[in-house]
Amino acid sequence: QKEVEQNSGPLSVPEGAIASLNCTYSDRVSQSFFWYRQYSGKSPELIMSIYSNGDKEDGRFTAQLNKASQYVSLLIRDSQPSDSATYLCAVRYNQGGKLIFGQGTELSVKP
């Protein structure tokens, strides 16, 4: 069983809509959760981190964490064509420092 799972997509939304990206993880001791954006041919860019249950908002981005359900999501409001990229969910456990990444969800925002 994969440790971090994401829908591979592609997820297509019209410009101005809300894009919802989902991620589930298998290890209950996971402590830290991150969303990265990766444009084609580029390296991942950190866009959100979340450590406790609930919502965290940063501009057009909202991360939601539910540790009981082992679920983390990213909402992008007022989606723009420039948001078209692959979004990677990453989980870090207490020890080890490493991030475990999902396979990524490809988002396409249509003008």
Add this chain to the structure above:
Amino acid sequence: EAGVTQSPTHLIKTRGQQATLRCSPISGHTSVYWYQQALGLGLQFLLWYDEGEERNRGNFPPRFSGRQFPNYSSELNVNALELEDSALYLCASSRSSYEQYFGPGTRLTVT
């Protein structure tokens, strides 16, 4: 603030050769992480260095090794290159166990 830098941008080697990849972390960051992003396999954790010591390694053979220098820069060495080592190698840095920021990567091609 300057970001994580990596060199070279591209590296072409033949099977059996050795490759050396370099990474300079963001100023003030003491931890360096190496990840491999191979086509179809997603981002896989390779190594974590902190304060000059190897803290954790991923599920890769011993021919993948590295080190961290007193100025916190790091080097990844891959010996006895195999065709399947062709990938984007990403370095990330962080303060202790906080968010990881990625460099632009080194594209390694093994022929």
